[in-house]
Amino acid sequence: MTINCFGKLIDLTTPKVMGILNVTPNSFYDGGKYSDEKSVLSQVEKMLIEGATFIDIGAYSSKPNAAFVSEIEEIERLNPIIHLVLNHFPETLISVDTFRSKVAKVGIENGACIINDISAGSLDAAMMETIAKLQVPYIMMHMKGNPQTMQSLANYENITKEMLFYFSEKVALARRFGISDLLIDPGFGFAKTKEQNFEVMNNLELFQMLELPILVGVSRKSMIYKTIGTSAEDALNGTTVMNTIALQKGAKILRVHDVKEAMETIKLVSQL
Structure with a gap:
């Protein structure tokens, strides 16, 4: 199982780590931390250094x-950071977290090689056509609504079944556009209650029937810290537990704030 990042084949047989770099002032955990070049x-x-791919x-x-x-x-925040990172670390494989096709296009043109879309094309009708033209790996996440409305839309009769149907439709559409490298993200915390998040994690192995790499992003999220009665700042141990379960159920990429701990988790689980 591989993905092609501008000619570099990334083998996902051994799970990989995606490190999170939020350059926003208001992200739930690290908002505002990385507002200058040095940081x-x-x-x-x-x-x-810790092992992020x-x-x-x-x-x-x-x-x-x-x-x-x-x-x-969004573009004005993003572009200088892409250039800064690639000027200092030219081999870096950069993913752009956006649901807008114009931002995706600009990001790839400036050196990024993956698009990570929380809406799987639902919030921008031009996204899939854009990805097909760019011919880059495309991460499609499950979500309903948008960041402003999603938490009011957590209504399902059978969440796992409905998500599998959602991804089946999205994959079929992406293939019709000619997108080669697809990955799926269950979207923990997006249009899902705490209980629904755990139900999805419990059934995560079922998503392997889609025969696509699964990315899991639970790092320091509320499903963890609300369950154990702590905060995002104190949710690293809980994150490691959930990442361990995700790996055992087939996750191929862990999207995390804490790379060292995620790499250790992968090394340990690989020994089982």
Whole structure:
């Protein structure tokens, strides 16, 4: 199981880590931490040294009820960071976390190699056509609504069955457009209650029937810290537990804030 990042084949037989770099002032855990060049470079260097294969850059917070950010502002936040990272670490495989096709296009043209879309094309009708033209790996996440409305839409008769149907439709559409490298993300925390998040995790192995790499992003999320009665800042241990379960159920990429611990988890689980 591989994905092609501008001619570099990434083998996902052994799970990989995607380090999170939010360049927003309001992300739920690290908002505002990386607002200057020194802090950005320090964090990217740390994640690469610790073993991250990908760096996922987000310039629009998708936390519940996040403030709207214009397309222009998103691009103005994103582009300088891509250039900064690649100037200092030219081999970095950058993923752009966006649901806007114009932002995706600009990101790839400036050196990113993966698009990570929380809406799987639902929030921008031009996204899949754009990805097909760019011919880059495309991560499709499950979500209903948008960051402002999603938490009011957590209504399902059978969440796992409905999500599998959602992904089947999205994959079929992406294939019709000619997108080669697809990955799926169950979207923990997006249009899902705490209980629904755990139900999806419990059934995660069923998503392997789609025969696509599964990306899991539970790092320091509320499903963890609300369950154990702590905070995002104190949810690293809980994150490691959930990442362990995700790996055992077939996850191929862990999207995390804490790369070292995720790499250790992968090494240990691989011994089982």
